[in-house]
Amino acid sequence: MNSQNDNWKAPLALLALMLTAGPVSAQKIYSWTDENGETHYGNSVPAKYAHQVFDPRFPKATEADEAAAKQAQEDRILLQTYLSVAEIEKVRDERLAKLQGQDRLTRSYVDNLNRHLADLEDALDKIGTGNRQDDDPTALEAEIGETRHKIQIYENALDHSAAQQEQIRQEFAEDIDRFRQLRAANES
Numbered sequence: 001m002n003s004q005n006d007n008w009k010a011p012l013a014l015l016a017l018m019l020t021a022g023p024v025s026a027q028k029i030y031s032w033t034d035e036n037g038e039t040h041y042g043n044s045v046p047a048k049y050a051h052q053v054f055d056p057r058f059p060k061a062t063e064a065d066e067a068a069a070k071q072a073q074e075d076r077i078l079l080q081t082y083l084s085v086a087e088i089e090k091v092r093d094e095r096l097a098k099l100q101g102q103d104r105l106t107r108s109y110v111d112n113l114n115r116h117l118a119d120l121e122d123a124l125d126k127i128g129t130g131n132r133q134d135d136d137p138t139a140l141e142a143e144i145g146e147t148r149h150k151i152q153i154y155e156n157a158l159d160h161s162a163a164q165q166e167q168i169r170q171e172f173a174e175d176i177d178r179f180r181q182l183r184a185a186n187e188s
Contacts, residue, residue, distance in 0.1 A: 078179055085176055092172035099161050099168075106161075110154045117147045 031041050034049070082088050124140045 075178070075182055078175060079182055082179060085179060088172060088176050088179060092168060095168055096165055099165050103158060103161050106154050106158055110151055110158075113147055113151045113154070117144065117151065120144045120147060 029041055029043060031039055033039050082091075120140055120143055124137060124144065127137050127140070
């Protein structure tokens with residue numbers, strides 16, 4: 001007889017649990033994916049997976065929203081950094097002047113290397129004649145190769161500097177245009 005009394009206890013306990021738990025629709029069920037790619041469900045999300053939870057009250061930003069926020073940030077920085085177009089031009093000119101100064105030194109060095117190269121090539125041509133009999137042609141050829149390599153490195157640096165200067169001009173031109181637009185909008 002005891003076993004018949006126990007049979008009704010399990011369904012009654014389940015009914016009591018359901019009544020105290022509240023309506024299922026009121027509980028939020030979350031899903032997350034672990035590092036093994038397995039999807040899990042529960043009424044809470046472990047902290048390390050919280051970034052995966054999507055709340056419809058706070059929709060994710062679109063790429064356009066993110067681009068607009070980035071532009072607004074750049075605009076604030078531009079307006080806080082400069083007071084006038086003349087200031088922007090001054091900073092641009094200072095940056096260009098530094099690069100141009102470095103270029104002058106590099107060109108001077110390339111000119112010296114070219115003169116040295118001409119002397120080495122002349123010495124190589126004169127081996128075995130007159131007073132140049134003691135020069136080693138292998139050593140001269142190696143030095144000529146090294147000098148040509150150095151010249152190429154410095155010419156590449158000059159090309160890189162020219163590209164940098166053009167990029168600076170373009171970026172500052174864009175900043176000047178944007179600064180003017182923002183100032184005009186603020187004055188309206």
